[in-house]
Structure formats: C-alpha cells, structure tokens
Amino acid sequence: MKTILPLLLVATACLGDLATDPILYPYGPSEGDRITPRKDDGATSAIPISTPFVFFGKKHNSLYVNNNGVISFGVAVSKYTPDAFPLTDGSPFVAPYWGDVNNQIAGKVYYRESKDPNLLDRISKDMKEYYPNFNYRATWAFVATWDKVAYFGSRSKKTNTFQAVLTSNGKLAFIILNYGPITWTTGKASGGDPLTGLGGIPAQAGFNSGDKTHYFNIPGSRTPDIVNIKKTSNVNTPGRWVFEVDRFRPAGGCVYEANFVRYNETFWKDPTCEMKCKCNMDGDVECEEEWCSSNLLCQSSTWHYTCRIGIGQCF
Ligand SMILES: *[C@@H]1O[C@H](CO)[C@@H](O)[C@H](O)[C@H]1NC(C)=O
Numbered sequence: 001m002k003t004i005l006p007l008l009l010v011a012t013a014c015l016g017d018l019a020t021d022p023i024l025y026p027y028g029p030s031e032g033d034r035i036t037p038r039k040d041d042g043a044t045s046a047i048p049i050s051t052p053f054v055f056f057g058k059k060h061n062s063l064y065v066n067n068n069g070v071i072s073f074g075v076a077v078s079k080y081t082p083d084a085f086p087l088t089d090g091s092p093f094v095a096p097y098w099g100d101v102n103n104q105i106a107g108k109v110y111y112r113e114s115k116d117p118n119l120l121d122r123i124s125k126d127m128k129e130y131y132p133n134f135n136y137r138a139t140w141a142f143v144a145t146w147d148k149v150a151y152f153g154s155r156s157k158k159t160n161t162f163q164a165v166l167t168s169n170g171k172l173a174f175i176i177l178n179y180g181p182i183t184w185t186t187g188k189a190s191g192g193d194p195l196t197g198l199g200g201i202p203a204q205a206g207f208n209s210g211d212k213t214h215y216f217n218i219p220g221s222r223t224p225d226i227v228n229i230k231k232t233s234n235v236n237t238p239g240r241w242v243f244e245v246d247r248f249r250p251a252g253g254c255v256y257e258a259n260f261v262r263y264n265e266t267f268w269k270d271p272t273c274e275m276k277c278k279c280n281m282d283g284d285v286e287c288e289e290e291w292c293s294s295n296l297l298c299q300s301s302t303w304h305y306t307c308r309i310g311i312g313q314c315f
Pocket of ligand 1: 281
C-alpha cells in the first residue's frame with residue numbers, strides 16, 4: 001500500500017489536468033499550441049495565417065489573440081470593459097468572452113493554426129450536422145483557448161475556460177464558440193466584485209463585423225446572465241454557438257441587397273423583368289435571363305419586380 005498510494009495520487013492528478021470538457025476541441029502543449037504573453041490586457045503580435053479568413057466580405061491574412069477574450073483583425077485589443085456590438089470604431093472582432101481576463105493571476109491563453117486531419121474531420125462532421133445543405137469540408141482551422149483564466153483584481157480562485165475556433169474551406173468561413181466552465185463575468189476595474197468576479201459591466205460574447213450591420217450579441221451579453229452561457233446554444237448543443245461569417249446569411253433564406261428572400265423564392269431584379277433570380281438552398285441568390293411569359297406583365301413589387309396578370313387584361 002505504502003508504495004502504490006502515491007503512484008495512484010500522481011495518476012489521478014495527471015488525469016485531472018488532461019480531462020477537458022468534451023465540447024472543446026483539443027488544445028494545449030500536446031497539440032502544438034503556443035501561448036500569449038502573460039500580461040494584463042496583453043495580446044500576441046499579428047499572427048500570419050496561411051489561408052485568408054473571409055470575415056463579412058473582407059479577407060484577413062493575419063489576426064491577433066487578445067488575453068481579454070477576443071480574436072481581432074487589423075489591431076490588437078487591450079480594452080477590458082466590453083462595449084455592446086456594433087462597435088462604433090468598426091473593429092472586426094470575434095469575442096468568445098470579452099471581459100477583463102488576467103492570465104498573470106491564473107490560466108493560459110493557447111492558440112494554433114491547424115491543418116491536422118483529425119481536427120478538420122471533427123469540425124467537418126460537426127458542421128455537417130449544423131449546416132446539412134453546405135457539404136462543408138474544413139481545410140483550415142485556427143483554435144484559441146482561454147484555459148482556466150482568472151479575472152483582473154481577483155481575490156477568489158474562480159476561473160473561466162472557453163474557446164474560439166475559426167474554420168474555412170477557402171470560400172466559406174465559420175466561427176465556433178465553445179464554453180467550458182464559466183464562473184466569473186467581470187473584473188474589478190469594470191465594477192466587478194473582487195471576491196465573486198460578478199456585478200459591474202459583465203462580459204460580452206458574439207462578433208462584430210466592423211460594418212455596423214453584421215454583428216451578434218449572444219443573449220445575456222453584458223448582463224449577469226452571461227455566467228450561464230454554457231447552458232445556451234444556437235445549434236442545439238449547450239455551450240456551443242456557431243456562425244457563418246464569410247457573409248451574412250440568415251437561417252431560412254438569402255439576403256439580396258439587404259432584403260430577405262426565402263429559400264426557393266423567385267423574383268425579377270429589373271423593371272423590364274428580363275433577369276429572374278432565385279434563392280437556392282445554399283443561401284445564394286442566382287439570376288439568369290428569363291422573361292415574363294407572354295400573357296403576364298412585369299410589375300414592381302416592394303423591392304423587386306414580378307410577372308403578374310395585368311389589371312384589366314383579358315384572356
Ligand atoms: C426547395 O426546392 C428544392 C428542390 O426542388 C427542395 O428539395 C427543397 O425542399 C425546397 N426547400 C424549401 C424550403 O422549400
């Protein structure tokens with residue numbers, strides 16, 4: 001017994017370190033992850049990426065991983081109290097959990113670019129479930145994981161674990177936000193209680209495209225409810241939120257010049273009804289030359305044109 005017991009204890013401790021929430025994709029030194037500087041409000045320098053990431057129509061060739069729970073494009077982010085999206089300064093942001101992290105007190109922020117077939121298979125399989133019409137095969141991913149990170153001014157042992165995954169096949173782009181245990185919402189400098197990490201202006205989750213119209217605040221953002229984010233989802237998987245971000249494509253249809261078009265709906269885009277358009281099941285509007293049939297008239301509708309039986313027309 002005397003020799004076995006310490007061995008068992010060691011084994012248990014190791015397992016405890018490795019056991020991660022199954023919602024999180026693998027991360028850590030064993031995956032080849034790097035870590036961000038251990039610095040309050042710190043960030044990486046610009047990280048070049050080998051596949052450009054298309055974020056709402058804009059291609060990005062590099063990104064920053066910011067300690068305060070944000071991946072940003074163009075500039076690093078040191079702001080610790082979150083602002084509601086859309087941001088007035090137009091910065092493109094992916095924010096799994098924007099709040100006042102302090103990784104000098106506890107935790108690490110890991111990141112890696114990956115083309116590991118095991119990871120890409122797993123992402124592709126998940127995306128097939130969420131977007132069955134897309135037949136998406138990931139060819140690239142970027143994984144950033146905030147592992148057991150503390151909050152600024154902490155006088156507790158509370159930590160949060162969360163992850164942001166960017167993935168692309170060269171054309172489509174998605175973000176996947178995954179939540180492990182979330183126990184604090186607010187740093188001391190944002191009005192939070194050092195003993196609980198709650199109160200003040202709580203964390204914000206979602207994304208901001210930078211164009212002021214395409215953004216999303218995960219419900220509960222900047223309210224005390226954000227501490228329950230692990231129980232929420234838009235893909236029927238508690239603790240996971242998934243968004244297509246290459247361009248704005250709402251569930252159930254397409255967007256044509258800022259107008260919503262349902263799947264399979266057709267319309268003419270020109271006042272002489274020569275180009276007929278359709279929202280296909282991929283969420284794309286496709287147009288081809290097709291005129292009104294001879295017994296119909298081209299008429300203007302709300303924002304488009306349709307071929308209708310003319311008023312007073314006889315057959
Ligand atoms: C649209 O049309 C396709 C092909 O005809 C069909 O498979 C699909 O179910 C339709 N979708 C909707 C939402 O009506």
